[in-house]
Amino acid sequence: MTDPMLVAFRHDVHKLTGESHANASKEFAGVPVNQSVPEGADGDAAALSRPQQRYEQTVPTHRNQYRLSLFTGATAHSPEVFSQASIESQISDLVTIENAQTAHKRWLSSTVAAVFNESAYHPYTSLKYHTLLVAALLDTYRAGIEFDNLQLVVDPPDEVVPFRTVFSGDRFGLRVAADAGSNPSASLGRRPSQSWAKTWTRLSSHPLETDSNKYDMTLDANLRRIQSWSTALQYLEDYATWRPDR
Numbered sequence: 001m002t003d004p005m006l007v008a009f010r011h012d013v014h015k016l017t018g019e020s021h022a023n024a025s026k027e028f029a030g031v032p033v034n035q036s037v038p039e040g041a042d043g044d045a046a047a048l049s050r051p052q053q054r055y056e057q058t059v060p061t062h063r064n065q066y067r068l069s070l071f072t073g074a075t076a077h078s079p080e081v082f083s084q085a086s087i088e089s090q091i092s093d094l095v096t097i098e099n100a101q102t103a104h105k106r107w108l109s110s111t112v113a114a115v116f117n118e119s120a121y122h123p124y125t126s127l128k129y130h131t132l133l134v135a136a137l138l139d140t141y142r143a144g145i146e147f148d149n150l151q152l153v154v155d156p157p158d159e160v161v162p163f164r165t166v167f168s169g170d171r172f173g174l175r176v177a178a179d180a181g182s183n184p185s186a187s188l189g190r191r192p193s194q195s196w197a198k199t200w201t202r203l204s205s206h207p208l209e210t211d212s213n214k215y216d217m218t219l220d221a222n223l224r225r226i227q228s229w230s231t232a233l234q235y236l237e238d239y240a241t242w243r244p245d246r
Contacts, residue, residue: 004038005100005163008135009107011037015127016091016116018065029092041138044147045130047192048229050122067117070124070231071238087112101162107132108160108168114237118230126234132166133229136176139163145178147192152199153177154184154207167233169240172207194227215243
């Protein structure tokens, strides 16, 4: 029987391979994929990032599995960087990991997973961060923690908590947990919804240098406008990659 945490990391492989949900393969590269995630974690993570049961194309000029970057406005897929053979090889390496904690770390640092959107109808969403949110919610639910007890927690950059860390940057990390300790935190709310901006705004203290860094001021202002969780987390990654004052 497959480890439920591995199920979380493999549940949307069909989006990486371009298959529809209805025709999703049961196996990829010799491992079971596209299985239902226990505890309703997939549906809750999806609710954090996009409208439920809404299948309308939101960007008329773009409808495929490749993510549109909210940071640049361009597609995240570049044939010069990601050839089809390279994408298939990296997906295989990512999906066939047999240790769930190793899979979590690899998803956190994956570049290929960030190329894809969570939904072709909502191309600014990120499959990478949707998957990490699914894993974080599943791990907390399996520990008996209900959604309305969860918080977004700011961690030091070198701290990765298995399954709970949903963003790992060179200046700070972000984690979903019930206990924040003395770390900055904010409640996720009573139920899963597109609430990133409200949650980010409610943090007890912020990890950005908004008093002195003009780039961080702009980043913070934009993060206070984004509602989708996977879009916002991907936006943080795109900014960290671009950041001119590193």
